[in-house]
Amino acid sequence: MNAWKKGWVLVPALILGGTACVTPGKRTATGAAAGAIVGAGAGAVAGRSWEGAAIGAGVGAVAGGAVGNYLDKQARELEQVAETHRTDHGILLNLRSELLFETDSAVLTESAIAQLTRIGDILAKYPEDHLRIEGHTDSRGTVPYNEVLSLRRAEAVARVLTSRGVTPRQMLVLGLGESAPVASNDTDAGRSTNRRVQLLITVPQAPPV
Secondary structure, three states, X not given: OOHHHHHHHHHHHHHHHHHHOOXXXXXXXXXXXXXHHHHHHHHHHHHOOHHHHHHHHHHHHHHHHHHHHHHHHHXXXXXXXXXXXXXXXXXXXXXXXXXXXXXXXXXXXXXXXXXXXXXXXXXXXXOOOEEEEEEEOOOOOOHHHHHHHHHHHHHHHXXXXXXXXXXXXXXXXXXXXXXXXXXXXXXXXXXXXXXXXXXEEEXXXXXXX
């Protein structure tokens, strides 16, 4: 068997080995496997050989596993204070507008400030985070009004997080209005679900160990 063929035998083995060494956890394992695959491709290009692919796979698995562990730990803390979902790509926090604001207002209630303060204190411990803060509304009202209201609400959330140590450079703040519903706008329950502020947390590179 020539060296090129050997490379395609060894790389999957390294991918599986890198995944198995990661701290147990479905999302963490997914991150390690994905990192290994990406690393293998990068290593092959850099090394122009199966040796380069193998080395890249090992490095990618470690990096992917580190990101997975970093996000898993953070998600466990956040789920104590907000509706938290760990996804394949990061963490999603879903904050219902009824719990944050009065009707047609972008002024946070006292209870909302208290909750966001706790969230901000957790996020400030994870400076590698990138935060996408999205304001959403239901379909009632005009499109321009809903876009402005959703942006003002997202900005209000961002201000509290900033006050707790989350840096502005980590945050992308968007007002999406009624453009991304997650439920039907034909019912009260559906409209209530659509009125929300979402925090999407990702890590663009492996955090420091």
